Amino acid sequence: MAEKELIETDRLTIRRFRNDDWGDLHEYLSNAEVVRFEPYDVFSEEDCRNEAARRSSDKAFWAVCLKEDNKLIGNIYFNRQEPDEFSNWEIGYVFNPEYWGKGYAAESCRAIIDYGFRELNARRVVAMCNPENTRSWRLLERLGMRREGHLVKNIYFKRDEHGEPIWNDTYEYAILAEEWLDYSS
Ligand SMILES: CC(C)(COP(=O)(O)OP(=O)(O)OC[C@H]1O[C@@H](n2cnc3c(N)ncnc32)[C@H](O)[C@@H]1OP(=O)(O)O)[C@@H](O)C(=O)NCCC(=O)NCCS
Known part of the structure; x- marks a missing residue:
């Protein structure tokens, strides 16, 4: 089946990125609260153009x-993990805080996961988040995903003022195709 370029939901259009999206991207990637749990720091205008x-x-x-x-109010990352034959796909998301609390992340993630299971032959969709990122894991639970693991101090993205790694815990969430198709039909 051909890959989609566009997915529509009731309130949203989910499409490929364009060069001229940098301004909307900058609105939220320049916000320290938004990137707090991400593996990167705030983005400058030039970073956003790139x-x-x-x-x-x-x-x-x-x-x-x-x-x-x-x-443009946010973005979703949806990618097949290696090895390809496991058909495990990872989902991630970052939204502009002006548009949090309106169900937009859930509406768009639901559409992407549905596309993954129904058309990309995904077998399992996984997501990872910091336990302190309550909004993120509540979203994953709203999507019907199961918390399968709590990894303790397994990863760091940022360092403290002394240059020491800030070790973070990770929640791992997942849902299988058969669960999704039962749950959403
Ligand atoms: C994680 C993130 C995407 C969650 O966004 P969100 O807006 O809270 O998520 P949802 O789209 O599921 O919205 C749910 C909220 O909308 C409310 N809502 C309002 N109108 C709604 C509607 N029509 N339909 C559904 N929910 C609606 C829900 O009641 C819920 O409110 P609550 O937070 O007060 O309980 C957002 O916080 C974010 O971008 N964070 C920064 C980046 C980040 O940390 N990413 C994850 C890294 S692992």
């Missing part, structure tokens, strides 16, 4: 836009 261009040819990244005014 990132929008890079994402425009990276099929793992989806731009989530409001139907009413085409505003």
